[in-house]
Amino acid sequence: MSEQRGFELLKSAEKKAQQKGWFSGPKYEEAGELYEQASNQFKLAKQMREAGDAMIKAAQMSLKAEERNDAAQRFISASKSYKKNYPSQAVDALKQAVALLTERGNFRMAASNQKEIAKIYEEALSDDENAMEAYHLAGEWYATEDSMALANGCQLKVATFAAQLEMYDRAIKIFDTIAEGSLDNQLTKWSVKDYFLKAELCRLAIPDDIGAAEALGRYKDMDPGFEKTREYKFLDEIIADVKKGDSQSFTDHVAIYDQISHLDKWKTALLLRIKHSISQAEDDLM
Incomplete structure (x- = not known):
């Protein structure tokens, strides 16, 4: 019943949008309201593609009526209908909303x-x-x-x-910048050791063990308490392993650290890349 009502409202909206006559032209605001009502009926019928499409048309009517704020809200509403099953359409709708929002500051x-x-x-x-x-x-x-x-x-x-994506320099710059900005903030200071760890894993993945060793010393100067952390000890050990090209020692240190501080998927992926580079270097020497 809701679906049928939705299609009826679409037809009425189209008539309003295309209305021609001697004394009046298209009635975009009224058409927009009807498209929005149609969208709501489709939502009730769980026809989310049709709901999104109808709301896009409502947004287009708002643009034609020079109601740009309303248009932005309608594009956002359309994206919500699309989001679960039609993510590409949800992105397109949101991009149109964002363009309108930035236009208005x-x-x-x-x-x-x-x-x-x-x-x-x-x-x-x-x-x-x-x-x-x-x-x-x-x-x-x-x-x-x-x-x-x-x-x-x-x-x-x-x-x-x-x-x-192996854009390590970009990642390092962000981790370092946020770490530095967090040092004097009591709410964020506890996260600094993790930012240092992530930046160092990126350096070792390049691979740049010399840069990693230099950065570790710099981090110690920036945050004197960092030297006493498990993260510092771990980094000191694996930087030495990379320098020596000792993949077995590297693996052992990673396993010990993981037993106490569980390594997430992201860190594990980088550590595997680092280990692979050590193994390759070992093979090249044989």
């Missing part, structure tokens, strides 16, 4: 929706490169609005993806 809301784009690329589309760039843009806009915690959260995602 609403960077906080634009950042929130740009972050949603990034999450769809990451979780639904498994598109790491586009996810990375979307998080970067969201972070830039959050920073514009002085929302630094949200900005840093997005940039850390950028660093994570950059390392996965």
